[in-house]
Amino acid sequence: MKTISKLLLAITFAISVTTSAFAVTVVSWGGSYTESQKLGYGDPTAKATGIEINWVDYSGGLSEIKAQKEAGAITWDIIDVYAMDTITGCDEGLFVEFDFDKDFPAAPDGTVASKDFFAPMPSKCAVGNILYSWTYAYNTETIKGTPKTIKDFFNTKKFPGKRGIYKGALTNLEIALAADGIKPGKGGEKIYKALDTEKGVTRAMDKIKELCTDPNGGCVFWSAGAQPPELLVSGEVVMATGWNGRFFNAIVEGAPLKQVWDGQGLDYEYFVQVKGGPNDANGKALKALAMMTSTEMLAGSAKHIAYAPYRISSIDIMQAGEPWFKDGKTNMVPQMPTAPANTKNYFLVDPIYWADNGTELGEKWEAMKAGF
Amino acid sequence: MNSETQKILTTDGIPLEVSLKKAERKNKIKAFLLVAPLLLFIIITYVIPIGSMLTRSIDDKMVTEMLPKTFKSMETWDGQELPPEEVFEAFYLDFQNLVDERREGKLSTQLNYTKNGFKSIIKKLRRKSKSFVEGNYKEQIMSVHKRWADVEYWQAIKRRAPAYTVQKYLKGIDMYKNDKGEIVNVSEDRRIHRLLWLRTIEVALFVTIFCFLMAYPIAHLLATLPMKYSNLLMICVLLPFWTSLLVRTASWMILLQQQGIVNDFFVFIGLVANDARPEMMYNKTGTYVAMTQILLPFMVLPLYSVMKTISPSLMRAGKSLGGTPFTTFWKIYFPLTIPGIGAGCLLVFILAIGYYITPALVGGASGTLISNQIAFHMKATLDWSFASAMGLMLLTGVLAIYWVYNKIVGIDNIKLG
Numbered sequence: 001m002k003t004i005s006k007l008l009l010a011i012t013f014a015i016s017v018t019t020s021a022f023a024v025t026v027v028s029w030g031g032s033y034t035e036s037q038k039l040g041y042g043d044p045t046a047k048a049t050g051i052e053i054n055w056v057d058y059s060g061g062l063s064e065i066k067a068q069k070e071a072g073a074i075t076w077d078i079i080d081v082y083a084m085d086t087i088t089g090c091d092e093g094l095f096v097e098f099d100f101d102k103d104f105p106a107a108p109d110g111t112v113a114s115k116d117f118f119a120p121m122p123s124k125c126a127v128g129n130i131l132y133s134w135t136y137a138y139n140t141e142t143i144k145g146t147p148k149t150i151k152d153f154f155n156t157k158k159f160p161g162k163r164g165i166y167k168g169a170l171t172n173l174e175i176a177l178a179a180d181g182i183k184p185g186k187g188g189e190k191i192y193k194a195l196d197t198e199k200g201v202t203r204a205m206d207k208i209k210e211l212c213t214d215p216n217g218g219c220v221f222w223s224a225g226a227q228p229p230e231l232l233v234s235g236e237v238v239m240a241t242g243w244n245g246r247f248f249n250a251i252v253e254g255a256p257l258k259q260v261w262d263g264q265g266l267d268y269e270y271f272v273q274v275k276g277g278p279n280d281a282n283g284k285a286l287k288a289l290a291m292m293t294s295t296e297m298l299a300g301s302a303k304h305i306a307y308a309p310y311r312i313s314s315i316d317i318m319q320a321g322e323p324w325f326k327d328g329k330t331n332m333v334p335q336m337p338t339a340p341a342n343t344k345n346y347f348l349v350d351p352i353y354w355a356d357n358g359t360e361l362g363e364k365w366e367a368m369k370a371g372f
Numbered sequence: 373m374n375s376e377t378q379k380i381l382t383t384d385g386i387p388l389e390v391s392l393k394k395a396e397r398k399n400k401i402k403a404f405l406l407v408a409p410l411l412l413f414i415i416i417t418y419v420i421p422i423g424s425m426l427t428r429s430i431d432d433k434m435v436t437e438m439l440p441k442t443f444k445s446m447e448t449w450d451g452q453e454l455p456p457e458e459v460f461e462a463f464y465l466d467f468q469n470l471v472d473e474r475r476e477g478k479l480s481t482q483l484n485y486t487k488n489g490f491k492s493i494i495k496k497l498r499r500k501s502k503s504f505v506e507g508n509y510k511e512q513i514m515s516v517h518k519r520w521a522d523v524e525y526w527q528a529i530k531r532r533a534p535a536y537t538v539q540k541y542l543k544g545i546d547m548y549k550n551d552k553g554e555i556v557n558v559s560e561d562r563r564i565h566r567l568l569w570l571r572t573i574e575v576a577l578f579v580t581i582f583c584f585l586m587a588y589p590i591a592h593l594l595a596t597l598p599m600k601y602s603n604l605l606m607i608c609v610l611l612p613f614w615t616s617l618l619v620r621t622a623s624w625m626i627l628l629q630q631q632g633i634v635n636d637f638f639v640f641i642g643l644v645a646n647d648a649r650p651e652m653m654y655n656k657t658g659t660y661v662a663m664t665q666i667l668l669p670f671m672v673l674p675l676y677s678v679m680k681t682i683s684p685s686l687m688r689a690g691k692s693l694g695g696t697p698f699t700t701f702w703k704i705y706f707p708l709t710i711p712g713i714g715a716g717c718l719l720v721f722i723l724a725i726g727y728y729i730t731p732a733l734v735g736g737a738s739g740t741l742i743s744n745q746i747a748f749h750m751k752a753t754l755d756w757s758f759a760s761a762m763g764l765m766l767l768t769g770v771l772a773i774y775w776v777y778n779k780i781v782g783i784d785n786i787k788l789g
Contacts, residue, residue, distance in 0.1 A: 061751030091477025220654050235631040352492050360488040363562040369737040
């Protein structure tokens with residue numbers, strides 16, 4: 001008996017050592033998002049390639065991987081990061097640079113990978129994963145009338161009540177200008193042109209200030225993605241900006257919310273591969289990454305969450321398979337941030353602009369908030 | 373009588389002085405070995421990290437050695453007009469070296485800390501510089517992006533020349549040293565850190581005062597009630613203490629928000645009108661309420677442990693000598709509790725000054741404290757040297773308060789239990 005238990009112990013130990021040594025570690029944000037990644041493409045990739053994938057949660061930012069590198073003990077292979085972090089991390093030499101058409105498979109119709117991405121990569125180290133969107137939603141039970149445009153979000157006369165907005169300057173300045181009458185233009189370039197000047201930034205900040213200090217309006221600042229639907233459902237605010245996936249989930253669960261796509265900001269999530277990670281040299285990390293970001297695999301994640309695959313060709317697969325959502329009755333293509341009906345008036349969040357000006361704008365933003 | 377005869381010898385002929393020293397040395401080594409693990413622990417977990425923080429916050433060698441030629445050629449530049457051709461040429465040569473070593477990204481991150489806007493123009497310069505021809509680098513670099521023709525960006529580069537700098541500390545109080553060496557304020561719409569320091573101190577101070585006002589009677593009750601009641605009361609104090617911080621913060625959000633339970637109750641009893649519900653969350657009120665409740669046990673417990681040791685007969689004696697209840701309290705009881713007050717206040721204040729999750733969640737627009745800013749630079753901008761500088765400033769602040777406290781109350785008078 002004793003020898004058997006000892007043997008078992010030895011075996012489990014050996015297994016745990018080997019799996020942790022050979023599995024590719026993918027780090028992501030946790031919750032329903034990681035769940036969608038794991039079910040959508042993690043498990044199928046593991047099955048198809050035989051490479052075990054080990055999912056780890058983190059709360060964003062590059063401090064952990066930087067610390068791992070400085071300590072010389074890198075344990076992560078692939079990280080799910082914001083666009084801005086891919087630029088910073090690439091500059092710091094933390095991530096592997098890709099040759100997109102060589103490293104990643106082409107679309108089913110033969111389009112090379114770099115032409116199949118919805119938007120060009122912000123850096124050579126990033127490979128697109130999903131697009132999500134900053135929209136706003138309202139509670140159909142507490143609001144009088146129907147907000148339709150981004151201007152309505154700032155219209156406190158017609159829609160009195162508090163607004164929930166993101167705690168930082170990111171995307172708030174853009175929607176302020178869009179609501180103030182600047183037509184975003186192709187991918188929002190006119191907005192960023194305006195924000196490149198001192199005058200444009202002041203104009204955007206004034207617009208936000210006006211909304212937040214209006215006795216008919218007022219602002220509640222949210223920091224976590226789960227907050228906007230909660231603030232809306234509890235009646236704390238009448239409208240709130242937020243991430244479309246969170247609103248979608250709340251609506252599927254029966255919350256009386258409605259999303260407005262006008263003036264939405266499309267934002268991206270990327271995968272990066274850590275330079276010198278445990279599976280960098282043996283090529284397993286890249287192999288798993290290429291598989292996970294292929295057309296079919298990315299489409300798989302949209303079965304579980306309302307974020308759009310980064311590959312344009314994935315939409316066709318979803319279209320053919322509708323209703324695509326896991327409940328078997330919800331059509332997913334209209335829920336995608338990239339759907340034609342949702343992209344009539346939108347801007348692409350510009351990671352390079354924010355990498356450039358993020359800290360200074362952050363300081364100005366906080367200084368403005370302190371004055372409320 | 374000579375000195376030889378004066379020396380006392382032990383039985384084996386060694387002078388007593390020597391053999392005593394020998395025995396003592398053994399004891400000293402033993403004592404040292406006993407504390408050695410603790411000493412090692414403190415060095416590894418405290419002295420080394422703080423030391424590395426300190427060096428990180430003033431060390432600016434990285435940029436100095438990235439642009440050696442540039443800084444050399446900048447020595448003669450007065451910093452008023454755009455730099456002359458030699459500076460541009462030196463910068464181009466340095467930059468080409470960095471591109472070869474693939475380190476230009478690091479340079480862009482570093483320069484972007486000093487002045488925002490460097491990231492994209494360095495990226496652009498790398499792309500364009502491949503097709504540069506020899507000579508007239510000034511024109512060529514300036515044509516890459518209009519910011520390269522802006523003297524402010526060159527001044528920003530010059531500011532990074534010294535290998536050691538206090539810029540990060542100055543930035544922590546919204547100032548910077550310009551290229552003439554004068555220390556000046558940053559532009560008004562960007563002054564945020566001074567305000568955050570003041571707000572952090574204000575919040576910590578008020579939370580300490582509120583905690584004290586609430587904890588004193590509770591601790592007194594705990595110390596004087598009969599055992600069966602005081603045990604129950606103790607559980608009431610400790611139960612929240614054992615509950616997760618986030619759970620408690622979230623509960624306050626549910627209770628105090630405008631459509632929350634407390635407001636519903638006020639409306640129900642007719643205290644306020646339904647459309648004029650007071651705002652008690654996402655502002656300073658919310659921060660004070662939540663933080664006071666969360667930090668209350670840290671005040672109650674030291675106070676209780678001190679009050680428990682005060683004999684009730686002292687108060688009786690005071691009364692029997694003719695003192696009114698207030699006089700006996702003020703002249704006898706209160707002074708005896710000062711060690712507990714000292715410990716409690718110091719504990720709550722120091723915890724409050726470094727707090728950030730609660731104010732971040734319930735504080736709304738006025739909710740950001742200095743620790744949020746430190747976390748922001750640790751996680752988002754990766755400007756660890758600035759985060760270190762602010763961390764050390766916070767630490768110095770706490771030590772200063774500790775020192776003032778020692779002068780006023782006396783550290784020996786603090787009692788934790």
